[in-house]
Amino acid sequence: xxxxxxxxxxxxxxxxxxxxxxxxxxxxxxxxxxxxxxxxxxxxxxxxxxxxxxxxxxxxxxxxxxxxxxxxxxxxxxxxxxxxxxxxxxxxxxxxxxxxxxxxxxxxxxxxxxxxxxxxxxxxxxxxxxxxxxxxxxxxxxxxxxxxxxxxxxxxxxxxxxxxxxxxxxxxxxxxxxxxxxxxxxxxxxxxxxxxxxxxxxxxxxxxxxxxxxxxxxxxxxxxxxxxxxxxxxxxxxxxxxxxxxxxxxxxxxxxxxxxxxxxxxxxxxxxxxxxxxxxxxxxxxxxxxxxxxxxxxxxxxxxxxxxxxxxxxxxxxxxxxxxxxx
Numbered sequence: 442x443x444x445x446x447x448x449x450x451x452x453x454x455x456x457x458x459x460x461x462x463x464x465x466x467x468x469x470x471x472x473x474x475x476x477x478x479x480x481x482x483x484x485x486x487x488x489x490x491x492x493x494x495x496x497x498x499x500x501x502x503x504x505x506x507x508x509x510x511x512x513x514x515x516x517x518x519x520x521x522x523x524x525x526x527x528x529x530x531x532x533x534x535x536x537x538x539x540x541x542x543x544x545x546x547x548x549x550x551x552x553x554x555x556x557x558x559x560x561x562x563x564x565x566x567x568x569x570x571x572x573x574x575x576x577x578x579x580x581x582x583x584x585x586x587x588x589x590x591x592x593x594x595x596x597x598x599x600x601x602x603x604x605x606x607x608x609x610x611x612x613x614x615x616x617x618x619x620x621x622x623x624x625x626x627x628x629x630x631x632x633x634x635x636x637x638x639x640x641x642x643x644x645x646x647x648x649x650x651x652x653x654x655x656x657x658x659x660x661x662x663x664x665x666x667x668x669x670x671x672x673x674x675x676x677x678x679x680x681x682x683x684x685x686x687x688x689x690x691x692x693x694x695x696x697x698x699x700x701x702x703x704x705x706x707x708x709x710x711x712x713x714x715x716x717x718x719x720x721x722x723x724x725x726x727x728x729x730x731x732x733x734x735x736x737x738x739x740x741x742x743x744x745x746x747x748x749x750x751x752x753x754x755x756x757x758x759x760x761x762x763x764x765x766x767x768x
Contacts, residue, residue: 468497469726470522471718472515474536476503476529476556480707484528484556487711492718503532512539516546523726524551526714533563540567551721551728555710558659559604561733570731571717575705576659577687577739579612582703583621583656585741586685588761589701590654592752594683598646598655599625600639605658624650628663636672639663643676654683657691657699664691674698681751692744694766700751702742709738742766 471492475485489498499522501515512535516522527533533554540547547568554572557563564570579599587594597616601609606627613623626642629635646652657663664673677684677698686692686699713736721728740763748757759765 468495469524469722470519471496471498471524471526472519472522473498473500473526473528474503474512474515474532475500476531478529481528481556483707484711484714487708488526488528488555488714488718489711491712491715496718496722503529503535505531507535509535509539509542512536513543516543516550521546522550524553524718524721526718527552527554528556530557530563533557533560533567537564537566549726551726553714553717553721555714556707558661561731562604564731567731569728571721571728571734572731573705573710573713573717573734573736575710575736576608577703577705578615578735579609579623579656579658580615580619580621581739582685582687582701583616583654584619585703585739585761586654586683586701589741589743589758590683590752591756591758592653594653595620596622596624596650596652597685598642598650598652598682599623599658600628600642600646600655600663601625601658602628602630602660602662605660608658624652630662635662636668639668639672640676643673647676647680647682652682654685656685657687659687669696669698683748683751689742692742692747692766694744694746694768697744697747700744700747703739704742705736706738706740710736713737740764 473485475481485500489500492498499519527536552567552570554560554564554570556575558575560572560574564572583594583597599609609625613625616623624646628638628642646655683700686702687704689702689704692699692702742764743759743762745765745767
């Protein structure tokens with residue numbers, strides 16, 4: 442129970458955000474719908490700081506109580522903005538529901554999204570979208586870890602569910618070019634089987650395949666707190682294998698789970714979103730279709746406690762890491 446509570450706290454360390462306005466009637470209106478939380482606030486601030494002098498900007502907090510009517514009131518109050526920026530999956534889900542019921546009103550609104558997992562699926566149903574992917578490409582993460590870890594990283598185990606199958610297959614080919622062999626195991630979506638599937642997959646990859654490392658995609662199902670506490674952590678204690686993740690909370694030394702992470706910088710994501718907004722204005726707000734952009738700025742994090750459990754201190758080139766987490 443204590444472990445599960447710690448996991449929940451680490452994955453949900455949110456702080457309160459307030460609605461904010463930077464209004465100028467002479468400028469085009471941009472509305473930012475933002476999920477609350479420290480990482481979302483960093484991205485929002487990076488965005489707002491870049492655009493508030495040239496656009497009329499409103500920041501609206503999205504939470505579990507936000508209704509379609511609430512969003513409609515915001516859209517109407519600004520006489521249908523030129524663009525909305527959606528920060529986080531909750532903001533996207535709320536706007537998708539609204540857009541599906543207000544297609545005529547939203548068809549002219551340009552949409553920019555950041556800090557959303559599985560963004561291609563998340564934005565399905567929205568027109569005129571420019572989305573910045575939050576998943577760090579597998580190859581980027583593995584090559585970064587190779588620079589940090591002096592031991593071979595030639596065979597890597599991956600657990601994934603069906604929604605990420607195409608992503609994994611595509612990046613398996615990219616990794617092969619760098620002579621990294623990916624041993625992927627698909628985990629069932631059947632909730633009655635998922636715990637056994639994760640346990641069996643970990644045992645197979647670690648004990649039978651003897652992988653050099655594990656890479657875990659950002660999947661809220663596979664990484665549910667109860668699965669972390671009941672399956673992942675006990676299995677990984679039995680055999681010391683580097684675990685590469687895509688969320689900084691998962692390399693927190695208190696959790697003692699992930700070893701290394703490569704993560705899009707939230708402030709840079711906000712600044713990248715600002716650049717997209719400027720480009721949309723330059724194109725007279727005429728973009729159509731869905732475009733997914735890669736994040737352009739990443740940072741790496743090493744859990745020093747976990748790293749030294751796996752290998753000797755001299756096996757890690759800590760000078761190659763952006764951020765080191767100790768106890």
